Amino acid sequence: MKVFQGRNVVLLTKHKKDIAIKPILESATGCSLIVENRFDTDKLGTFTRDVERKKSQLETAREKNRVALKLSKADIVIASEGSFGSHPMAPIPWNLEIVLLYDKQTQTEIFGVYEGSDTNFDHIITNDWPSVLQFASKVGFPSHQLIMRPDKEQGKPVIKDIDGFENLEAAFHRCQKRSKSGSVFIETDMRAYANPTRMKNIALATQNLIEKINRHCPKCNAYGFMITEVVKGLPCEMCQWPSELTLKYIYQCHLCKHTEEEIYPKGMNASAQYCHWCNP
Ligand SMILES: [Zn+2]
Ligand SMILES: [Zn+2]
Structure with a gap:
């Protein structure tokens, strides 16, 4: 029998993280993964700085699990939380993904991680269209979506869901018109469903979680040794x-x-x- 055979695991997400987590978790543990989307996870922080993340990455994942426990009847919950920045020692982009599982029955908390430079996390400020195209191609557009604003990283309005060249051109003209400097701020969209590279890293973190779950205590056989x-x-x-x-x-x-x-x-x-x- 698999470790969570016949049990429901609830994932709180509005960015379709189940695409990465569900197949791995279900086949390895025998659970059914249920998506809970009645809560807006953006309230806990966004990558586009509209809402600042107030707690640490791990604490934010715990908060998501607490909300998922409250909203659902399940007693196992799972949350994913990512962060992006620079490598601590070198000027290369860096992604840390955590997938955190909590089992209320045994009060077990386990997390899987992915940590590495495989990310397209980047931005550019420019006033010319060829540079926009060059940036877009560098970061894997259009399979990876973009976000644009006038002038700078806090510019308004913010245009999201840019997923095609027509969109991109329209957004560029709109932002340029609203811009004081004539420049636009373009950044990679790090939301899971808008970023296949991040989705893959969440899957790797889930696999790391499974490896930890599958190690059993030699004495009492509890999972997650x-x-x-x-x-x-x-x-x-x-x-x-x-x-x-x-x-x-x-x-x-x-x-x-x-x-x-x-x-x-x-x-x-x-x-x-x-x-x-x-x-x-
Ligand atoms: Zn020595
Ligand atoms: Zn034990």
Whole structure:
């Protein structure tokens, strides 16, 4: 029997995230995924800065799950929340996707993640049409939609759902007319249904969630036997002193609290380049 066989899982979304989550979750866990769209998730924050996200990414996902529990009779809920920005160390665009599941029956909370640079997240300010076309082609338009405003990132009105070249040209002329500087602000639309690359990343985060769910506690067999601590100190290959690399993972069962260690998850020794002594 699969882990959620015969149970309903409710997903709160108005951006069709079920396209990414439903097939993976249903086939792996035996659940039925039910979409709840009676709540406007944009109230919790939008990528276009119309509504600022007040809580952290994880807290926002938890908030969505709380709302889904309230609105539905289901006792398992799932939420997805993404963020976009720059890589912490390099000027490349970066996407972090979280898919958070909560099972009220056992009070289990598990999340899957995708983290990487595979995103078209970008914007441009321009006053000329060829540059608009060049930007559009670079970010995968028209399969990936665009958003446009006059002048700058806070300009009004905002034109969304630009999904074809006719739309794009009309939006450009409309925004230019309203613009004080003659320029328009164009950005990629990061809403899941308007962005196939993001949809794919949500699917990858869902797969990561499934991997975590499928690991069972060796003692009580509860699902979701998870890494709760990462311990550094893999010995250096040259001097055997502890390095910055991972020495072991600690797994803990959320139900019976049984713990296990996985030692040397990344090899027996660290390359000397990670050693404070050999490579200070
Ligand atoms: Zn257990
Ligand atoms: Zn060393």
